Amino acid sequence: MAIRINLDVMMAKRKMSLNELSSKVGVTLSNLSILKNGKAKAIRFTTLEAICVALDCQPGDILEYVHE
């Protein structure tokens, strides 16, 4: 997909596991793994905000547009 999710990169920088992130963000583990694997079709702003708060980053650190 053209929008790449760099969630694993950010999680490695902040040294956070998926379980911990899911409990902080308030999203189920399955949904988070869908997001991480690039299978998600859409993301809510509330979820994006919660991820950015949990990982202390900007949306641009997580979302990246790759021209195909």
Next chain:
Amino acid sequence: MRNRSNEFLINAVYQKVRVLFWFSILLFAFLSLVNYVDLSAPIFGKPITFTVRGEVSLVDDDPKAHKIETNSKDDVHNEIQKIVLKRNGAFVRLNYKNIFDGFTLRNITITLLSLLGWWIWTVFLYQLMKLLRSFKAKSFFEATNIRRLRVMGIVFFVSPVLIQAKDILFSSLVANQIDFLGMYVGVPNGFWIFPSIISLKVIFGFAIMLFILILAQVFAYGFTLKKENDLTV
């Protein structure tokens, strides 16, 4: 409470449709047997009574038209017991020894069309049963359900069309076999058997097919929405 009553309704309808499905198999097996007997009369040698309905019209202005003259007794069919004719083209009922003229392509096609026209309802009931079962399991907007609805819609139209085709062929079979020995029908009087290509059942089947196919499109849209929603994080 409302959710509970909806569940109950779907379950109740599903149980009834399931019963109807299994009953329809028995019913159509019986109808197939009856149809077979009807068209294989020479083997059994039984007299056939058939009623030609609705499309038979007797043109009658001549009062001499219904006069019956007997020819030699050997030539008159024994089975012509009663000829009931109504004017104004309502209904003609005749008894004949048999109307079966052999295992021609037309007769075989008549049997096959009528069999298919009836048995296709089993397919419809099966699809409906599966659909209701998936509704019971709360999976509404699935690809299989959309396909089931489309099949149901198509069956609703195809079945009356097949039955109508059978009616047309059967009318031609009857028209070829009707033999008014011993009955004088004056010129220009006569009668005709007029099968219609588009009948009421075909129109109803078409209308209901439209509704069911529209519903299938609605389900397809719901499927898209659900897919998007399921993959929204």
